[in-house]
Amino acid sequence: MKRALAFALAPLCLGLATTLPLPTLNGCSMLAWAQETRIYGSDGSDGSSGRSGRDGTAGQSQTTVADGTSASFTLAGSDGEDGENGENGYRPSCSGQPRNVNYNLRAPDGGSGGDGGSGGSGGSGGNLTVYYGDRAALQRLSIDARGGRSGRGGRGGNGTVGCRCAVHEWELQTCTGTPGQADYQCRANRYRCYDGSSGTNGSFGRDGTAGADGQLWIVNQLEPLLSETPAIAVGLQTLVDQPVRLSRNLWAEKSGANALLAPGSRVNDVYREYTGRVEGDVSLNWQAPRPLGSFAGGDVRTEIQPDGALTATFPDSLWADYTTSRQADQLTITVTNAVRASDVTRLASGGVQGSGANLKAVVLDLAGESAYLTTQFRLTLKTTDGDPRDDRRLRYVTVYDDVVPAELVSLMGNRFELALGRLPIDRGPLTRGKYAQIEITAVRSLGTNSAEQSISWQGQF
Known part of the structure; x- marks a missing residue:
């Protein structure tokens, strides 16, 4: 339930019309709003939420042999239950607003409605495995393996209206000192009653999901599978x-299951056919x-x-x-x-060497696994015209952000060299004395395995 806080107030010289004559101090009436707020009556209680409906049970799966005689199989899943409705909120007790009290009042709030329960999901239909020697014998089988219907969500309960104040504003006058004397002062305190808030309506429960139809599995032999x-x-x-x-x-997935069976059958139209072992x-x-x-x-x-x-x-x-x-x-x-x-991501920066066309970044393989792994590098290179010794808020500009071409990467033992000076970019930002930030992401793989490691460097060429 929401509760309003009282206003923070001080004596005001307002010249407002009041229900009582106000004595003055230096020609100014003393008027103040009350600071305390109390609740009267009792709030309405919230309604209980509805119970969710139970899910349906799955149909029982079975195995049979199609020998040409007619047979029926009921493998349907049961329906999900409907969710219960949420209970309506309870009305507040509105009677008994105090009169002429020296504090603010708040009327009771209405109760909120309970949420509706969710509907249960339908049970899935059971599967039927059929062994046969003559495929035409399947036409003699009538199967009902439909999934259960979903339950409906319950309705939300209604919230109830909050109480309204019988009197919304009043004033009380308080005087101190001796009438007619200089120490005599009066002030009027104004009070308010705030209407209660109405309770919210409960939300509707979601509907359940329908159960899936059961599936047909067929085996072109009469002996049970191993x-x-x-x-x-x-x-x-x-x-x-x-x-x-x-x-x-092994099984092959095919369509047209209902066409293989007796008219009126209901199974998932996708079926499985045994193809071997x-x-x-x-x-x-x-x-x-x-x-x-x-x-x-x-x-x-x-x-x-x-x-x-x-x-x-x-x-x-x-x-x-x-x-x-x-x-x-x-x-x-x-x-x-x-x-x-654990050795795949044991790379480390070996620093930067050279400048201009001869600029290269070095990456060291501390684990010595590079001969067994495929390694690709992605590079983000940023440079600045400033000097960090003079300006701590340098503006770095990205001059390259892409994969380093394989022909610009060389491996000597456990040492990778990335020929940055041969990248397809303007070499101006790569001149000696430039400050730069380098972020290298190494992507290492072997077979179906892959991992990434980031390596950073910052300094001066």
Whole structure:
């Protein structure tokens, strides 16, 4: 509930009309506004918010064999419940405004309405997996796998009106001293009553979402599919020494599911059709320049993807570049390069050398990994005509902000040199004695891994 604060007031010489005659002091009436505000009556209570509707339950998934006989399957999800309406706010108690009191008043506020509850979401339809020998047998299956309907959001409750004051302004006169004497003074205090605020209406609850229709999965065989182990995580050295067995059933996504079934069926129109199986022993072939023992341990996760491709996810501490191959049931991950992740961003500024056409920036690889990584540099170069010894608020102008062309970057051992003097810009700002700010962003990558590091330099060419 909002509460008004009283005005800060002092005696005023206003010459205002009042309900009582005001004695004067030096020809001026003494009038002041009251400083204290009190509440009378009682505010209305806020209404409770409505309960959200429960979500519908998902339909039960089933498996069947289509042998040509008619069959019906009810796999529909149930509907979400409607949210409850918010409760209306309660009226305030407005009676009993005090009269002729020596303080301001505020009438009670109305209660706010409660928010409506959210509607529940419909349950998704169940899936049906069908084994068959004759595709025409699918036409004998009637399936209702529709998703449940969404529940509606509840209405917000109404706020109630705040109380209004019966009397909005009044004055009381206070005198001190002896009438007729010089010490006799009177002042009139003016008081106000502020109407109460009306309560706000509650917000409407959001509607739930409709449940998704269940999906049809079909398998052109009568024998049940074998169980699968599509992914496993094992230690790096373990995978080198002992292959692991992976397997995955593969599915093609197609459209037109309802046309395959009996008329009146309701399923997601996108269905999945079994296309075969990938399985085999997965091994790790370490062909990186440095031995596996040079790197910290950790697990590698190998997985056969839904499209049949074999992938590997190495521990966060290791960047690896690898390829995969398959011969019969032998799946091989061949690592051709590897670096420690912590060594990728151990670059440092080696300063700036030369000026004009011979200006170059030096970046040092403290970890010595540059032979194994791809490194690209982005450069922001700013120069100024001023001198920081004379002016602390120099204005720097950007003269280059782009990737450094690969032909202007050379690597000698663990030392990169960026030929700034050969950039396609005016060499005037690169003359000896100029002050400059350089921001270099190194982007380093290996395989699917990538990281950035910023290196700054500021000084005089």
